[in-house]
Amino acid sequence: MDYIFADKAAIITGASSGIGRATALALAERGARLCLLARSEHQLVEVRKEAHLRGASEVLRYLCDVREEMEVENAVRAAIERFSRIDVLVNSAGLSLNGEVEGYKLDDWRTVIDTNLTGTFLTCRAVLPVMKRQGGGQIINISSGAGHNGIKQMAAYCASKFGVIGFTESLALEVRNHNIRVSVLLPGSVATDFSRVSRREAEQAEREDIGYSMTADEVASVIVAMLAQPDQAWMSEVVLRPLNLELRRTLRG
Numbered sequence: 001m002d003y004i005f006a007d008k009a010a011i012i013t014g015a016s017s018g019i020g021r022a023t024a025l026a027l028a029e030r031g032a033r034l035c036l037l038a039r040s041e042h043q044l045v046e047v048r049k050e051a052h053l054r055g056a057s058e059v060l061r062y063l064c065d066v067r068e069e070m071e072v073e074n075a076v077r078a079a080i081e082r083f084s085r086i087d088v089l090v091n092s093a094g095l096s097l098n099g100e101v102e103g104y105k106l107d108d109w110r111t112v113i114d115t116n117l118t119g120t121f122l123t124c125r126a127v128l129p130v131m132k133r134q135g136g137g138q139i140i141n142i143s144s145g146a147g148h149n150g151i152k153q154m155a156a157y158c159a160s161k162f163g164v165i166g167f168t169e170s171l172a173l174e175v176r177n178h179n180i181r182v183s184v185l186l187p188g189s190v191a192t193d194f195s196r197v198s199r200r201e202a203e204q205a206e207r208e209d210i211g212y213s214m215t216a217d218e219v220a221s222v223i224v225a226m227l228a229q230p231d232q233a234w235m236s237e238v239v240l241r242p243l244n245l246e247l248r249r250t251l252r253g
């Protein structure tokens with residue numbers, strides 16, 4: 001239990017896997033009340049169970065596709081009804097569908113932009129009224145190193161993650177005088193299911209050969225640190241990179 005987080009009410013998107021899951025469990029260990037959003041019921045049930053075991057005082061879960069305005073609105077409304085407030089929103093839902101721009105399907109473009117960028121907009125918009133009413137709150141949007149640098153075959157993903165940074169900076173300025181801190185986190189490579197979903201097999205093999213990445217737990221610990229900022233400080237953007245590539249290789253054998 002951690003007095004900073006005890007009974008704080010947090011909504012986490014992408015809570016069924018990877019960074020979102022690790023963040024949910026890190027906040028659970030500190031006694032937070034959680035609302036977990038994702039589309040995979042089975043995984044959400046597992047995370048909810050684990051969050052209870054780790055000490056979360058209350059855990060809600062909602063099947064929610066962040067691309068869908070009504071699903072987001074309904075899930076956030078349900079969390080507010082239950083918790084009466086929302087202290088924290090972490091936007092971790094995201095994906096990439098890789099491919100060269102020439103021949104890239106419009107449907108895939110829309111899926112990536114709608115999930116990573118529009119989904120972030122929808123959840124942020126939904127929590128702002130309650131955060132303003134209660135006199136403050138914190139939002140952490142997860143961009144990526146791909147939000148600062150273009151990567152071949154990841155144009156849609158990079159466009160969405162550049163967009164998340166611009167969106168976050170703009171929103172942060174709109175709400176800072178309401179004591180709402182909006183921050184963006186740019187992780188480098190993290191070992192999660194993300195790569196498995198997004199990469200082509202050849203690229204994946206090449207990446208494994210590079211042999212390094214952070215763990216979701218390491219990223220979650222940084223998110224916890226960002227959420228524990230002093231009252232009048234605002235960590236607006238955090239770039240997170242793996243430190244020692246050689247060490248990583250050794251640890252993985």
Ligand SMILES: NC(=O)c1ccc[n+]([C@@H]2O[C@H](COP(=O)([O-])OP(=O)(O)OC[C@H]3O[C@@H](n4cnc5c(N)ncnc54)[C@H](OP(=O)(O)O)[C@@H]3O)[C@@H](O)[C@H]2O)c1
Nearest residue numbers: 014016017018019038039040065066093094144190192194
């Ligand atoms: N892994 C990396 O190397 C890396 C690096 C930098 C940034 N990031 C960013 O970190 C975030 C988390 O990724 P991760 O590495 O933890 O990957 P992950 O393990 O694949 O998790 C992605 C999460 O997003 C959810 N999601 C995807 N589409 C969704 C939708 N339409 N509606 C609701 N939820 C959706 C998934 O849940 P369901 O499928 O159950 O809906 C899952 O919980 C992403 O924004 C990613 O872009 C990852």
